[in-house]
Amino acid sequence: MLTNFKEMLWDAYKGHYAVGSFNAYSYDTFKGIIEANRKAGNRPTIAAFGAKYLSNMSLDDAFAMVESIGKSAPDMQICLHLDHCKDFDIICQAIRAGFGSVMYDGSALPFEENLKNTARVCEIAHACGVSVEAELGSLAAGQYSHEGEATDEEIYTDPEKAAEFIASTGVDALAVSVGTVHGLYKGTPKVRVDILQKINEAAKIPLVLHGGSGIPEDIISSCIKNGITKINVNTEISVFAGNKLKERLMAADKIPHLSVLALDQQKDVEEVVSKYISFFGATD
Ligand code: 13P
Numbered sequence: 471m472l473t474n475f476k477e478m479l480w481d482a483y484k485g486h487y488a489v490g491s492f493n494a495y496s497y498d499t500f501k502g503i504i505e506a507n508r509k510a511g512n513r514p515t516i517a518a519f520g521a522k523y524l525s526n527m528s529l530d531d532a533f534a535m536v537e538s539i540g541k542s543a544p545d546m547q548i549c550l551h552l553d554h555c556k557d558f559d560i561i562c563q564a565i566r567a568g569f570g571s572v573m574y575d576g577s578a579l580p581f582e583e584n585l586k587n588t589a590r591v592c593e594i595a596h597a598c599g600v601s602v603e604a605e606l607g608s609l610a611a612g613q614y615s616h617e618g619e620a621t622d623e624e625i626y627t628d629p630e631k632a633a634e635f636i637a638s639t640g641v642d643a644l645a646v647s648v649g650t651v652h653g654l655y656k657g658t659p660k661v662r663v664d665i666l667q668k669i670n671e672a673a674k675i676p677l678v679l680h681g682g683s684g685i686p687e688d689i690i691s692s693c694i695k696n697g698i699t700k701i702n703v704n705t706e707i708s709v710f711a712g713n714k715l716k717e718r719l720m721a722a723d724k725i726p727h728l729s730v731l732a733l734d735q736q737k738d739v740e741e742v743v744s745k746y747i748s749f750f751g752a753t754d
Pocket residue numbers: 493553554615616617651652653654679680681682683684702703704705706
């Protein structure tokens with residue numbers, strides 16, 4: 471069942487758990503995500519389609535696919551979310567296509583410009599019943615990152631600015647920068663739960679953790695205790711499935727049929743998603 475993003479995240483906020491937001495760009499990635507959440511007892515699910523995947527699939531096709539696959543899991547709340555988008559026209563197209571939420575990413579812009587653009591997106595999206603996520607602060611890029619650039623500088627979210635931003639824009643969820651990176655970590659992740667705690671006290675709305683790949687379970691749990699209600703995972707799914715594909719091809723006497731490889735990939739996606747959703751449950 472397609473569901474409202476805002477309600478999903480407020481339920482998580484009150485229930486002290488997080489909803490997994492997993493990136494999808496093909497039938498197999500959508501299906502793997504939904505199957506993992508179905509097997510975990512119909513966990514609320516966010517299928518995230520990044521604006522950068524528009525060459526893989528149109529927004530209308532992504533919506534049609536989630537709507538159709540979702541019918542196989544009628545008891546699961548599913549939200550189709552537009553991930554990282556700077557382009558106003560694409561945001562409007564996603565709203566028209568039926569997406570439940572959109573992320574306007576103005577994090578690279580000066581504060582006032584990010585605020586002004588986010589407020590404009592909120593005005594339009596909310597009039598159409600669509601929720602909005604925005605980002606304040608900036609994440610660095612780790613290994614195999616598919617978001618941002620290796621040169622991206624880490625800028626922590628300022629708690630006071632976060633409160634001002636939320637009050638002025640009416641945004642439904644705020645992505646914060648507290649030490650996670652997009653991509654895989656070269657060493658141990660250094661997540662600043664102390665900063666997150668201050669942001670949570672000031673923000674008082676559901677917070678989003680980008681850069682979920684590779685974050686250990688205990689840190690995820692501390693983040694959830696401090697207001698994180700949506701956790702994004704993309705890179706680890708791709709790296710895991712890519713490595714498995716390489717192993718299979720190296721071990722095969724003859725190249726398997728593409729339909730077999732596609733099914734295997736669906737199972738690989740399911741395996742990584744299952745691991746993360748087991749970390750995202752209630753923390754009390
Ligand atoms: P990872 O690169 O850690 O998977 O993060 C993905 C993400 O935040 C997508 O928005």
